[in-house]
Amino acid sequence: MQSIQANGYHISFSNNGYISLNKIIRENNYSSLFILFDSNSNELCSTRFLSSLETDVRIEIIEIEPGETEKNITTCVEIWNILTELGADRKTLLINVGGGVITDIGGFIASTFKRGIDFVNIPTTLLAMVDASIGGKNGVDLGNLKNQIGVINIPKMVLIDTEYLTTLPQNEMRSGLAEMIKHGLIYDTSYWSKFQQLSQIDFADFDSLIHRSIEIKNEIVMHDPTENGIRKTLNFGHTLGHAIESFFLENENKKTLLHGEAIAVGMILESYISWQKKLLTKEEYYQIKSTINSIFEVIEFNENDLQPILDLLIHDKKNEYGEIQFSLLERIGKSKINQKVDTELIAAAFGDYKT
Known part of the structure; x- marks a missing residue:
């Protein structure tokens, strides 16, 4: 499928998307790659995703529990601390691999860590592919109130790989x-x-x-x-x-x-x-x-x-x-x-x- 040009980034599909991602990693000379999964996307999608990366840059994996209840500021603090402890800096790329919770919270974490690092969204659910990962909205819930805290900030790219949909109930x-x-x-x-x-x-x-x-x-x-x-x-x-x-x-x-x-x-x-x-x-x-x-x-x-x-x-x-x-x-x-x-x-x- 043909790539879609968005405001300041592009949405790429399948094999061409992985080619674009590897090009971005190569051309931006990142110091490290941090991959944010939830436990479901880590178990079901990480093998396919990690095997597609062509880089010698250091890779670290962060995993959180799945579900809307994790989309809160407490989870953000935990991930900001992990990024800090593992030496993430302004030249780190955060890659969010998962459903809408992962792309929402991952984009917010990247947009605020050290006043902003680059991020890429790789949605693995249908909802995230057609909605949550597109448009630059990133954020978390405030208690049970949806998406009350957040920013509008664009990713470096969005990669749509519909093979991940085979993992969905x-x-x-x-x-x-x-x-x-x-x-x-x-x-x-x-x-x-x-x-x-x-x-x-x-x-x-x-x-x-x-x-x-x-x-x-x-x-x-x-x-x-x-x-x-x-x-x-x-x-x-x-x-x-x-x-x-x-x-x-x-x-x-x-x-x-x-x-x-x-x-x-x-x-x-x-x-x-x-x-x-x-x-x-x-x-x-x-x-x-x-x-x-x-x-x-x-x-x-x-x-x-x-x-x-x-x-x-x-x-x-x-x-x-x-x-x-x-x-x-x-x-x-x-x-x-x-x-x-x-x-x-x-x-x-x-x-x-x-x-």
Whole structure:
């Protein structure tokens, strides 16, 4: 697949990506390479990745536990200390190999260690390939609040190797599909249509779907790197989705949701709100709801869940002057940002979701 040029870096694929990575290592004369894995990506992906490196530069491996609960400032401090103890300096390259937690936290650690060292993202999950590793957002959670601390800082490159997807369980693959579906809904009607009959997709061509999803996100970010305008469209499904994800993460009586599982719910809820605000048609809303529910399990909410989820909305990063700002759908393929929504309409969306 052809490389994609982003703002100040490139996104390369498969064998060409490894050629580009080795060229970057060679031309930048790094003093050391530090590879950040979680225990899953270390076990399942390290052999393929390390065998692709062509360098005599010293390599150190850092491993953390997997999962969203590790994406916090305490983990950052531990890794900053390891970097220091093992002699990392301003000419160290940090390579982040793993899912979205690894690319998010790794980019943040690199951006802040010694006021910034180079980093490369090598996503190994579908979600990270089409979303988390692209666009320069790096950061950590604050308690159960998603992505409250972070920076926007670009990597030296992103390397997409879809062979790593063979290591994923089905629920992780499905989680990544949520962001791909979102890209179609906010930007590309023909791309969205491919997910309406998922069973008919020729998965021999799945790499091309991944490539197009990355293209869509990159095109949006290129127009608005710092999220002052059109980049906010990428938050469709995420205002309520992040609140739901945080609520399920902190509630011991709830099963922890994968990011994409929560965003799938958020997209249905925010599509309902779009319909009720006379942006979407009824037919479009039901098309979105039925398509997403054909791919993702319906999540159960009880009457006591709504208020805690509403309380979490105040922490959404798009909020301005204390007001919650939604990115909704004006129609399938087009978004409308900075939309205010009252709590009664949100409650009605949850009510409709259960039917």
